[in-house]
Amino acid sequence: MTEHLKIGFIGTGVMGKSLVKHLLKAGHELAIYTRTKEKAEELVSIGATWASSPHEVAKNAQILFTMVGYPHDVEEIYFGENGILGADNKGLVVIDMTTSTPTLAQKIDKFAKERGMLALDAPVSGGDIGAQLGKLSIMCGGEKGTFDQVLPVLSLFGETILYQGPAGAGQHTKMCNQITIATGMIGVCEALAYGKKAGLDLDQVLRSISTGAAGSWSLSNLAPRMIAGNFEPGFYIKHFVKDMKIALDEAEKMNLQLPGLQLTKSMYDELVAHGYEDNGTQTLIKSYE
Template identity: 45%
Template sequence: MPPPSPIANLGPDASIGPVAYIGVGIMGAGMARNLLKAGVSVYAANRTRAKAEALVGDGAKVVDSAAEAIAAGCRVVFVNVPDTPDVEAVLFGETGVTAADASLVKGLVVVDHSTICPVATKGFAERLAEHGATLIDAPVSGGDVGACEGTLSIMCGGDRAAFDAVRPLLEHVGKRITHLGPAGSGQACKACNQVAVIGVLSGVCEALALAKASGLDLQQVVEVVSAGAGGSWQLANLGPKIASGDHAPGFMIDLLLKDLRLVAGAAGTHDLPLPMTKLVETLYQSAAAAGAGREGTQALATVYERLGGFQYSE
């Protein structure tokens, strides 16, 4: 008997069957909740179990591993964990995807929303294929706000048929969903995204520093500039937080620095110099060294405060 095909004809209701969601932190919790709101049955697992249990009120069932979720009938496994080794553990660890019954792994689709190494992603896809499963790399952009509101940009790589099969599920968590090519393509695009993000955010910090020195109301500057050619997601969403001194994490500096290591690896593969990226990376390293590693990326502003001897929120 041939292995089951990747899930096809997924609809918007609960009849599609349960899905697993491994990693329900800042981003994953909002995304899992949007699946639940759409009527999808979700089995949630997290290294810190309490984070998965926080979704029970939304209708989620809690499991301890990907293998347990697959045994419960999940045919799609979403993964949203911090780094490449974490993804490898979810896929190939003792209680990971491939630890499930071999007959259940065949035909499974794994959607990895983590931001990890593109080269490693290609290897993971090949290893899963040996078990009859398919990997779609699908990193996201849009921060915790986009995760909660279901407006994320999702960058996908991998088998096109499997992507088409799970797209109805992705539409519950994202607004722009793009298939970019074979396995690893989504991760390569996410690296490009992070390069653009850090350049813009450093510009936002500098623009607001100049506004502060000029005696302008920072919230007004955010509103005015956002309406013109200087507008950006970073300015509109993080500008007000910088102005008020709010450094609560939507996406932590430590995780961004991890992403920038991936960017450096990708650029090195192509012998491509990224001088602006390296410069801004040193500013983030300075912020982390001063204790802001677990704060939001907007805490880059603290570096400018130290350099300029001022505070945005005074």
């Protein structure tokens, strides 16, 4: 890889915006696309170039990142009209960072190879904070050679960047991540609900339990938001519900029962039914109020 690359980025939401900033800061040339152009204005003002479609981004890029909401969004930007895989750009590396299905990751890999392109599925964990600090965990599936090729670029915003196996393995690893978070969120909420009922100073409780055996990312980063009544999204409930559904669907294919995950999803489904889908995942604490 040359020092300064032509990089495309599709999907500049809560996390994508921070990643584009890291790439710009490193001196790379960025072309971006998002469905709502106004959401990209800040990035254009600091050096990114706006493109009119995914196809337009893919035509001239050396590496193209995608980070959108749902598997059907991924399907549309890769295979739809004016999609990425319609571009004539042999050697292009496409990296989907959306949390999507392993099956779709394998489909993208297959079609990319047929067009002389390279593909990775590379979902991330770390939320908005990890994206801002450049300390995401990135889980990669695809060809090992492709992973090695783009590792220096991934290192601009990732701290733990690991190769997990062939196409789809990154997405399967992300499901392991989401399953761990899902059931852990119940534990965080129940600990705070218990502490509140017991009349404890919840900030002081967190100081004690966050650094012990109960410690977790959710406890350190989301519990303070719960206590403060801050339900702004670092990660949307609607996207978390999507991830849990993917994990449950994949588990069913493997004849695996995940009762903890089923319980958590049912609780988040209830929040969605009450209109909280655009809130952050820490909003689960409302189930205990």
